[in-house]
Amino acid sequence: MTKHVAIIGAGVVGASAAFELSKDPSIKLTIYDEGTGQGTYAAAGIISPWLSRRRNKKWYRMVKEGAAFYPGFLCDVMGGDAVSPFVYRNVGTLLIKKKPEYLREMLAIGEKRRLDAPEIGDLKILSSEEIRNKIPVYEGSDSALWASGGARVDGGKLVDLLLHTAVENGATLIRKRAELAQTGDKYTIRADESDQLFDSVVLSSAAWLPMLLEPLNYEVDIRPQKGQLAVLELTDFETGSWPVVMPQGEADIIPFEQGRVVIGATHENDQGFDLSIDESKVRTLIDETAGSFSQQLSQAKVSNYRSGTRAYTSDYAPFFGEVPGLPHAYAASGLGSTGLTAGPLVGKCLAQLVQGIPPELPVEDYPIGQYVKKRDR
Numbered sequence: 237m238t239k240h241v242a243i244i245g246a247g248v249v250g251a252s253a254a255f256e257l258s259k260d261p262s263i264k265l266t267i268y269d270e271g272t273g274q275g276t277y278a279a280a281g282i283i284s285p286w287l288s289r290r291r292n293k294k295w296y297r298m299v300k301e302g303a304a305f306y307p308g309f310l311c312d313v314m315g316g317d318a319v320s321p322f323v324y325r326n327v328g329t330l331l332i333k334k335k336p337e338y339l340r341e342m343l344a345i346g347e348k349r350r351l352d353a354p355e356i357g358d359l360k361i362l363s364s365e366e367i368r369n370k371i372p373v374y375e376g377s378d379s380a381l382w383a384s385g386g387a388r389v390d391g392g393k394l395v396d397l398l399l400h401t402a403v404e405n406g407a408t409l410i411r412k413r414a415e416l417a418q419t420g421d422k423y424t425i426r427a428d429e430s431d432q433l434f435d436s437v438v439l440s441s442a443a444w445l446p447m448l449l450e451p452l453n454y455e456v457d458i459r460p461q462k463g464q465l466a467v468l469e470l471t472d473f474e475t476g477s478w479p480v481v482m483p484q485g486e487a488d489i490i491p492f493e494q495g496r497v498v499i500g501a502t503h504e505n506d507q508g509f510d511l512s513i514d515e516s517k518v519r520t521l522i523d524e525t526a527g528s529f530s531q532q533l534s535q536a537k538v539s540n541y542r543s544g545t546r547a548y549t550s551d552y553a554p555f556f557g558e559v560p561g562l563p564h565a566y567a568a569s570g571l572g573s574t575g576l577t578a579g580p581l582v583g584k585c586l587a588q589l590v591q592g593i594p595p596e597l598p599v600e601d602y603p604i605g606q607y608v609k610k611r612d613r
């Protein structure tokens with residue numbers, strides 16, 4: 237019997253779930269996306285979770301396995317062909333630090349982590365001259381830790397690819413805001429005055445999960461965080477093979493193809509869902525991040541700005557699973573600043589839950605019941 241499944245929210249999580257579910261001939265899939273304020277379209281694009289000092293082991297497992305999942309997942313999406321470097325490319329990561337002892341400490345952490353994360357690749361401390369061999373515009377004198385397994389992804393292009401493939405596989409994409417209601421043991425979704433009935437729903441609406449579940453009387457521990465970044469143009473350089481740079485400070489440098497270099501992002505906890513661009517704030521970020529790295533980069537023309545919303549729980553831990561009290565409704569959120577890294581794997585886990593398959597990540601380690609609660613009244 238055909239199962240009617242809906243996905244609400246098509247950022248990287250929902251679009252990845254959509255790709256997985258669209259391959260299942262027993263499922264008729266409808267995807268709803270309102271298309272505003274996506275975290276994914278704004279994201280900087282770093283896939284390099286290993287050189288973090290964050291101690292949450294369950295989070296680390298999710299992002300480590302998320303990074304390892306990417307190449308095989310993209311191969312599956314491309315039907316065995318290579319993915320375009322405009323979408324994803326393994327370019328390596330450079331972690332720049334002023335103090336050599338800090339780099340040696342991070343090298344030791346990386347080598348330990350490589351035992352169960354071989355995808356981190358080669359690890360080596362590079363001199364400033366060796367950094368210049370990889371990025372000719374580097375003017376600093378600091379050294380860096382090199383991890384050859386780092387990658388970068390264009391979140392918007394990835395989502396477009398996943399949705400295009402899901403639609404080719406037979407899914408329906410509705411670019412509207414959806415409202416959710418329970419109807420007996422099924423779910424009604426209303427979009428643009430039209431109602432449809434579903435057996436199972438995936439709620440991948442990230443920072444907007446509280447609004448989606450509010451009419452069903454749920455309280456959701458999720459808050460929005462605004463992030464802004466700039467895309468610079470270094471048109472005289474072929475930047476496609478340059479590694480991702482994580483300098484000291486709040487922001488990173490992420491080179492893409494054809495001279496496009498992203499610098500970002502801000503982490504603003506007091507702006508709610510506002511998406512307006514504050515050019516002076518981004519200018520400060522560029523000066524602080526690129527100023528000591530390369531004058532050429534910090535003076536490059538800004539081709540555009542992006543702004544998006546990250547979703548955080550109060551203890552910064554991500555969650556996914558079946559919504560307590562809503563059978564066959566599955567949600568994920570709280571992926572914070574590493575959701576582009578974890579997103580495809582989390583999307584696959586949501587798809588597996590819909591299909592009744594044990595998910596690749598242990599669902600009990602990311603307990604949704606701690607963050608999504610039905611109110612008493």
Ligand SMILES: Cc1cc2nc3c(=O)[nH]c(=O)nc-3n(C[C@H](O)[C@H](O)[C@H](O)COP(=O)(O)OP(=O)(O)OC[C@H]3O[C@@H](n4cnc5c(N)ncnc54)[C@H](O)[C@@H]3O)c2cc1C
Binds near residue numbers: 248414442445502
């Ligand atoms: C500036 C910035 C930089 C970042 N950089 C990185 C990075 O370098 N590396 C990394 O790993 N992560 C990064 N992140 C984090 C990452 O982008 C997010 O964690 C991730 O994209 C979240 O994906 P998602 O699918 O859960 O949510 P989103 O991408 O936010 O998608 C949710 C979607 O649901 C839709 N929606 C919500 N409610 C409804 C409704 N009722 N009906 C229909 N549609 C609805 C929204 O419109 C949206 O399109 C960054 C985030 C930001 C903002």
